[in-house]
Amino acid sequence: MDLKELKISLEEDIKSCSNLEDLEKIRVKYLGRKGLIKEYFKKLKDFSSDERKSAGKTLNELQERIKSFIEEKSKEFEEKRKPSIDLFIPGRKSETGSLHPISIVLKEIEEIFTGMGFEVVSGPEMESDYHNFEALNISKEHPTRDEQASFFVEEELILRTHTSPVQIRVMKSRKPPVRIIAPGKVYRVDPFDPSHSPVFHQLEGLYVDEGVSFAELKGTLEIFAKEFFGADTEIKFLPSYFPFTEPSAEVAISCAICKRKGCSTCGYTGWLEVLGCGMVHPRVFENVGYNTEKYTGYAFGFGIERMAMIKYRIPDIRLFYENEIDFLEIFK
């Protein structure tokens, strides 16, 4: 192979070189220990001095050409090997979460009551029979126990069926005045249907001091109803019965949906019953060691889901627990 042929062969190899493997073949073929360039240099000793000069120069040039080609191409091929980034793939939007509707509604309710001087407290979800029933004047034989069929953990230990036991805990640990609300989860052996759930949330209210009256209870609940459901909300008190209050009442609000005209939500009565309340029973005061001559107080309790369902017209309580994104997003 003369120099000319060497040049032609190199140009052809360069032209067809398309990856790192080809590049390595070129390096070995021309620059390797037994490569063509080396071989050619060895042949130079047989040349005349003039020929040797010009052939040597050409060989050096070829050698440089190959080296720079390899250097340049190896970078290029390395780049190509890296996984490519597709700049045209649509970006992924990162979704932000939000508070659960129960948390949102609870926050609204807490703000209204803390604005009226109530303090937010909590109690255990696993409760003794004593706190959940006995101290609240619900004896072992009381029919209320059947209504609030409980989940038993042990003989005397249950998942609380209401938030009322927090009243007992607070009064046993503090002297009047106490003005608290106690929100939290409660448990009952109930079916899971549009209006029931074996787990739901309640909020308990309690205010005890000297001279607390039923009028104050009415005023407080009226302010709450108007602030929570809207200024045009009317409320009425209906006589009722709870073992831990005397007298006891049920509070109904004017139906927020039909404005008292009558609709399916309010059973065509124009009113929705939303909470139970009353004046703390003297026997409850005795149980916690409060002086019944000196102190009076009121208490109330309601379901948070029910309040949310009325305010936001949610037709099925199960929506709160199913975590359907479409439902949750309404509250974002």
Ligand code: DAH
């Ligand atoms: N604990 C009652 C229930 O779960 C609700 C209730 C009624 C709470 C009257 C009270 C009250 O504090 O005074 O049905």
